[in-house]
Structure formats: C-alpha cells, structure tokens
Amino acid sequence: MRTDEELVETTLNGSAAAFAELVERYQERLLRFLLTRCATRADAEDALQETFLNAYRYLPSYRTRWRFSTWLYRIAIRNAWRQRDAGHAPYEDHPDYAADPLEACIANSDRENAWSAARRLLTPDARTALWLRYVEDMSIREVARALGRSQAWTKVTLMRSRRRLQSALAIDAARTSERKAYG
Amino acid sequence: MDDIDTRLKRDAEAIRADVPPELTSRIRAAIDAQARPPAEARKTITSRKWLAASLGGAAAAVLVVALLPRDAERLPETPVARDVPAYVERLDRALPLQVEKAEFTAPLEQELQNLQADLEKARRSVAEDIAF
Numbered sequence A: 001m002r003t004d005e006e007l008v009e010t011t012l013n014g015s016a017a018a019f020a021e022l023v024e025r026y027q028e029r030l031l032r033f034l035l036t037r038c039a040t041r042a043d044a045e046d047a048l049q050e051t052f053l054n055a056y057r058y059l060p061s062y063r064t065r066w067r068f069s070t071w072l073y074r075i076a077i078r079n080a081w082r083q084r085d086a087g088h089a090p091y092e093d094h095p096d097y098a099a100d101p102l103e104a105c106i107a108n109s110d111r112e113n114a115w116s117a118a119r120r121l122l123t124p125d126a127r128t129a130l131w132l133r134y135v136e137d138m139s140i141r142e143v144a145r146a147l148g149r150s151q152a153w154t155k156v157t158l159m160r161s162r163r164r165l166q167s168a169l170a171i172d173a174a175r176t177s178e179r180k181a182y183g
Numbered sequence B: 001m002d003d004i005d006t007r008l009k010r011d012a013e014a015i016r017a018d019v020p021p022e023l024t025s026r027i028r029a030a031i032d033a034q035a036r037p038p039a040e041a042r043k044t045i046t047s048r049k050w051l052a053a054s055l056g057g058a059a060a061a062v063l064v065v066a067l068l069p070r071d072a073e074r075l076p077e078t079p080v081a082r083d084v085p086a087y088v089e090r091l092d093r094a095l096p097l098q099v100e101k102a103e104f105t106a107p108l109e110q111e112l113q114n115l116q117a118d119l120e121k122a123r124r125s126v127a128e129d130i131a132f
Helices: A004-012 A016-036 A041-057 A068-085 A103-104 A114-121 A125-136 A140-147 A151-182 B003-013 B022-030 B038-067 B086-094 B110-132
Strands: none
Touching: A004 A016, A004 A103, A016 A041, A016 A068, A016 A125, A016 B022, A041 A068, A041 A151, A041 B022, A068 A125, A068 A140, A114 A151, A114 B003, A114 B038, A125 A140, A125 B038, A151 B003, B022 B038
8 A cells, every 4th residue: 555655645646546546545534524623514524625625625735844744734724723713613612513514414322421521621623633643643843733732732632631521421320320220 | 551541442333323224325425526636636736736736836927037236336435444443532531541561671581570570579567467
C-alpha cells in the first residue's frame, strides 16, 4: 500500500486517481470527526467536501515535514470553524440533544458515549485535541500543529479535559448502575 | 493506556459515519470541476512568482537609482584634536587639589626602608596608647 506522501506526490504529478485514493482513505475518518464539531450532519458533510476541495487546491503547499493527516485535519478544523462563521448555528448555541447529529450516529447503549459527554462538557478545541491525540494517535507536537496552538496549551488542555471527562463518565456510570439496581 | 483513553477510541469507533455514495460523487465532481490539476497550478504559481519577483526587483533598482542624488554633497570633515584643549588647563587650576609632591632623594629601596620604619614607629605608638 502506498503511503499518503507518495499519493500526494503522484497527485502533484498529475494523477487525479491518486487523490481519489486519499479521499477514499480519509473520508470516513474525517466525517466521524466533523460530526463531533458541526451542528448538523449536513454541515459536517459540507465541511468534508470543502476540506477535500481545499486540500486538492492547495496540495502544492503541503510539506512532507508534517504527516499528511495532520495537514488534512488542520484544513478540516478550519472548515468546521467556517461553518460557524457562515451563519450556521454552532452546536453549543442550541444543545438540542435529540437533534444532535452525533447522537443519531451512535448506536443505542446503556451508557453515554464519551464523545457525547465531551461535546456537552468541553470546548471545540479541547474536544479536537482529545480526538487527535486518542483517536488519531497524533503526537502532542502534531496536535498542537493541527490546532495552531502551543505544545504547552495542548498538554494542559489534554490533561484537564481527560480529568473532566473521566469524572463525568464515572458519575454517569454510577447513575446507570443505580438505575439498573432499582429499576 | 488508561481506561479513558481506550474508551475514547472505542466510543469514536461507535460513531457511524458511513459516507453515502452521493457525497462521494459530490466530492469527486467538485474536485473535477477545479480548473487545473494541482501540478499545473504549481508550475503556473512558480513561473508567476518568478516573473513577479524579477519585475519587483527591477522596479526597486530603478527607484533606488532615481532617488539617489547624483551630485551627492560630501559630508563635512570632522576636525581632529591635535593639541590639548585650552579648557583642560583652566580646569586644572580651578580644582583645589591638595597633594604633596613625592620627593625621592634616595634610591627606591632606601625610601621603602624609611617608610617601613615610619610605619613601625606609628604601630608602636598606637600599641602603647592602647596599653595605656
């Protein structure tokens, strides 16, 4: 299997098929991430399309010093923010959990999904930092780069967010077991 | 890895994010609608940048030549002090310096012995005063 960087090089040499392979590789991962950032599924899908379009347009400016995924996520984060600037209501302004695109995408379960809790409790950047670090396995440096923040900010935010989420999930788990015990 | 780390990963995988075929086609169509492939754009950008840089450099050079005075006046020469200025002598007279000239009448070794003898006398005198 060719690496992302090889596919980028092939695209730059004129192969649209190589870029289609990159789209195929990242579309699901990015959509999953954008669902945690955007207010509606339609917004997430629009942001996904814009992300690939911008990536294709600005591909010559990509430098292999950074992983392609870091660069792509950076674009996706900007597009998610642009959805807010374009007048789309951010999720935080109307936390209607029933209409939450994330809720609709999560299989029914006894306990709350950690990302729903993260959406309820954390700022968009803190959520993104958690996602990139623990879902995408990026290094602190890469997370900082993708978010355009310092490494110190990233470390502190990750630590605080984990702690906050952990205690919220522990309370939720206790309530769930209580409900089960007493009906 | 902590429990929370594992849970974050597992719960992320629980989010269903199937990309509908319509969305994939929409993305592909948007990319195809781009005027040029990136490689071509890169070449154009490079040549455009090169041209812009060359023109900019030439314009700057012309501007510098035009703005520089042709018969630039020479800077006035700064006079260099050759003698001790007069005020130094006045200053010397104005300061009430109370100094004594050291008159060495004997060789330096002899002078040193005299000074040491004077010092010893002074020491003895102080010692006697303290004892008293």
